[in-house]
Amino acid sequence: MKNKTESDRRKFILSMARGAGITALSGFIWSAYVDEVTASQLTLRPPGAIKEKDFLKTCIKCGLCVEACPYDTLLLAKPGDHKPLGTPYFIPRNIPCYMCPDIPCVPVCPTGALNEQSVTTNGKLDINIADMGLAIIDRETCIAYWGIQCDACYRACPILGKAITVEYSKNERTGKHAFLTPVVHADACTGCGLCEKACVTEKPAIFVLPREVAMGKAGSHYIKGWDKEDEKRLKDASEIKSTTEISKGTAIDSLNSGIGGLDK
Amino acid sequence: MKTFWNKYRYLFFRRTTQIGLLFLYFGANAWGWTVLMGNLSTSVLFNVIPLSDPYAVLQMVAAGAVIATDLIIGSLIITMFYLVIGGRAFCSWVCPINLVTDAAALLRRKIGVDNFSKRQPATRNIRYWVLGLSLVISFAMGVTAFEFISPISMLHRGIIFGFGFGWAAVLIIFLFDLLVLKNGWCGHICPLGGFYSLVGKNSLVRVHHNEENCTECMKCKVVCPEQQVLYMIGKESIPVLWAECTNCARCIEVCDDDALSFSIRKLVNDKKKGE
Numbered sequence: 001m002k003n004k005t006e007s008d009r010r011k012f013i014l015s016m017a018r019g020a021g022i023t024a025l026s027g028f029i030w031s032a033y034v035d036e037v038t039a040s041q042l043t044l045r046p047p048g049a050i051k052e053k054d055f056l057k058t059c060i061k062c063g064l065c066v067e068a069c070p071y072d073t074l075l076l077a078k079p080g081d082h083k084p085l086g087t088p089y090f091i092p093r094n095i096p097c098y099m100c101p102d103i104p105c106v107p108v109c110p111t112g113a114l115n116e117q118s119v120t121t122n123g124k125l126d127i128n129i130a131d132m133g134l135a136i137i138d139r140e141t142c143i144a145y146w147g148i149q150c151d152a153c154y155r156a157c158p159i160l161g162k163a164i165t166v167e168y169s170k171n172e173r174t175g176k177h178a179f180l181t182p183v184v185h186a187d188a189c190t191g192c193g194l195c196e197k198a199c200v201t202e203k204p205a206i207f208v209l210p211r212e213v214a215m216g217k218a219g220s221h222y223i224k225g226w227d228k229e230d231e232k233r234l235k236d237a238s239e240i241k242s243t244t245e246i247s248k249g250t251a252i253d254s255l256n257s258g259i260g261g262l263d264k
Numbered sequence: 265m266k267t268f269w270n271k272y273r274y275l276f277f278r279r280t281t282q283i284g285l286l287f288l289y290f291g292a293n294a295w296g297w298t299v300l301m302g303n304l305s306t307s308v309l310f311n312v313i314p315l316s317d318p319y320a321v322l323q324m325v326a327a328g329a330v331i332a333t334d335l336i337i338g339s340l341i342i343t344m345f346y347l348v349i350g351g352r353a354f355c356s357w358v359c360p361i362n363l364v365t366d367a368a369a370l371l372r373r374k375i376g377v378d379n380f381s382k383r384q385p386a387t388r389n390i391r392y393w394v395l396g397l398s399l400v401i402s403f404a405m406g407v408t409a410f411e412f413i414s415p416i417s418m419l420h421r422g423i424i425f426g427f428g429f430g431w432a433a434v435l436i437i438f439l440f441d442l443l444v445l446k447n448g449w450c451g452h453i454c455p456l457g458g459f460y461s462l463v464g465k466n467s468l469v470r471v472h473h474n475e476e477n478c479t480e481c482m483k484c485k486v487v488c489p490e491q492q493v494l495y496m497i498g499k500e501s502i503p504v505l506w507a508e509c510t511n512c513a514r515c516i517e518v519c520d521d522d523a524l525s526f527s528i529r530k531l532v533n534d535k536k537k538g539e
Contacts, residue, residue: 023393027401034405034412056407057329060320061417062306063425067293076421078428085412086305086421110306110314110334111324 040082041213043089044191046074047097047130048106048114052210059113061086065105071098074105090132092193092208099127099158099192128159133191133208134215135164135184142205144181147171153206154182156198162188164195182206186215274513281357289424304358304420305411306338314338319459320411326402327409343463351464355450355457356489356512360419364434365450368441369489378446386445388492388508391458398455410455447489450510461507469511470503472527484515484524503527 038056046065049055065088066074073095077083088105090097103125106114119130135153139145157164164182171177184206193208224230289307291297301308306316316338324331346354356362372378394410401409411417415437418430441448450457473496480498485491493506494515516524 019393023397026394027397030397030409030413031401031405034401034407034409037412038405038407053406054329057324057327060306060316060324060335060408061411061421062302063293063421064302064306064308066425067296067301076425078422078426078430079418079433080429084407086417108308110302110308110316110332110338112330112332 037082037084040084041210043077043083043087044092044133044193044208044210046088046090046105046114047099047103047127047132047190048109048116048119049132050113050115050118052212055113056084056087058111059087060111062110063088064108064110065114068104068108070100070104071095073097090193092196093204096193096197097130097132097190098194099130099190101125101127103127103130128188128190130190130192131211133193134186134211135189135191135193135195135206135208136214137182137184138205138207139181140205141201141203142182143201145179147173147177147179149180150200151180151182152198152200153195156194158192158194159188159190163190186211271517274517278357278512279363282360282363285358286360286420286423289420293424303417303424304360305417306335313341315342317456318343318463319456320408322459323398323402323408323410326399327406328403346460346464347467349467349469350460350511351467351469351507352457352460352510353464353469354460355454356510359416359456360423361416361434361437361454362450364419364438365441365447365489368438369447372442372446373486377442386448386452388452388490390452391455391461394453395455395458395462414456415449416454416456451489451508457510465507468528470505470527471509471511471513471515472503472525473497473501474523474525475499475501477521477523479521479523481520483518483520487514487518497523 041052043052045052045055046069050058061076063076063086066076073090074088075081075090077085077087077089079085083089103119106116106119106125109116116125119125119127121129137145137153142150144150151166154160154164154166162185164184166180167183169179169181171179191208191211196204196207199206223233285300288297288300289303292299292301298311299309301311302315304317305320306314309315314334314337316335318339321331321335321339324335346352350357398410401407415430415433418427418433422428422430422434437449441450445452473494475496475498478498482497484497485494488494489512490506490508490510493504493509496502496504513526516526
């Protein structure tokens with residue numbers, strides 16, 4: 001009798017250990033897969049989408065936004081799309097966002113993954129403040145920058161004059177022609193992708209990327225001296241001194257020591 | 265002898281419900297119907313009533329998402345339904361993967377795969393481990409973990425919005441059930457099934473066994489995807505109380521001796537007390 005209990009206990013412990021082992025193993029594989037699919041940064045989300053990290057938590061993958069979109073712009077990520085499975089996205093080169101004034105895709109979202117508040121000004125839906133991404137121009141392949149006249153993207157832009165402007169400059173090569181070059185303004189661009197769709201080059205020279213991917217970051221320690229508001233930041237600034245091997249001596253010493261002093 | 269209708273009536277209703285729901289969802293996306301929009305993760309019934317998958321919402325909670333009111337209401341409606349009425353009825357009456365795994369099980373019986381692999385090599389509790397694991401991963405990675413790999417979602421979304429490579433996942437489930445493990449997916453692994461069996465532990469609709477009629481032909485056990493719940497066949501007249509029963513009612517139909525029927529559990533219990 002005693003033996004039986006002991007072997008039962010041993011069996012139990014063994015089977016629990018095995019269960020835990022298999023669970024840990026599959027947990028790692030599962031996590032690795034999830035990490036892999038969520039790492040895709042180039043996914044363009046519908047208007048009003050909250051931050052990607054929160055979006056992945058919150059989107060329940062119901063497809064109601066996809067059904068609400070009258071232009072079939074939005075797609076649900078399928079296996080093989082290399083996007084987080086079941087989440088909505090769009091490919092502006094195929095079908096851009098046509099920026100409906102009533103933004104039908106946003107209010108239908110049951111989870112708040114598409115946040116109505118973020119596309120509302122003064123209590124009214126306002127697609128012009130949406131931020132789906134940012135259009136980037138490749139000046140090497142944009143024919144307007146070559147000197148060929150083209151304003152396809154400018155004309156296609158729903159907030160033309162603000163999100164895209166055309167700037168004039170002299171064509172030094174011919175001496176009597178002008179460059180009419182498009183410029184994107186990040187503060188106004190919603191990332192709808194109508195410009196990308198309209199671009200006439202073989203592969204669009206203007207294209208939308210998620211803002212986090214498209215933009216750099218200068219850091220807060222640069223101050224625009226010519227901007228009064230920005231200059232004010234200097235008043236409250238505190239001095240931070242960093243000491244390096246070279247700055248330990250005086251500046252004069254370092255000048256006198258010649259090139260050799262820089263090696264330190 | 266039972267009529268053909270008597271032998272297949274629940275199966276007919278079940279397939280009608282399953283396919284009908286998918287058809288309504290499909291129509292909502294393809295032709296703009298407003299009866300049932302969305303998919304099995306979250307839908308809107310008649311443009312008003314929200315319905316949500318409580319397991320998906322649970323993963324969102326674990327991931328640390330802010331849960332919207334519509335979602336809370338929707339998942340409560342669904343939870344209440346299975347808590348009170350259905351048990352694991354979702355699995356056999358709604359879930360589209362059930363069509364795939366039932367097909368695999370049928371083919372398995374027809375070509376006799378069961379004959380050379382009689383033993384069940386895996387425990388049926390894997391689903392609870394997977395359920396726990398999905399919540400741990402949801403918490404750790406801040407995503408809805410099962411929703412990223414769920415073949416159920418791949419299939420229903422595939423039917424409504426287009427498949428991509430989703431068909432491969434469905435094929436894997438089919439082959440797994442056919443060749444590797446009998447009732448492998450639904451009966452062993454699927455955490456959604458595990459979730460509903462926990463929710464519907466005390467639900468009211470139950471299959472009842474009447475031992476006096478039973479001739480121990482064991483036809484019910486052959487068709488049952490969760491055979492262990494039918495342990496009382498030929499022994500006792502009690503309802504099937506194990507939460508793993510999917511209420512698919514195939515056992516009721518295949519029984520030639522009227523030994524099985526649906527019952528309302530409460531009434532049965534009351535009757536017992538009265539005796």
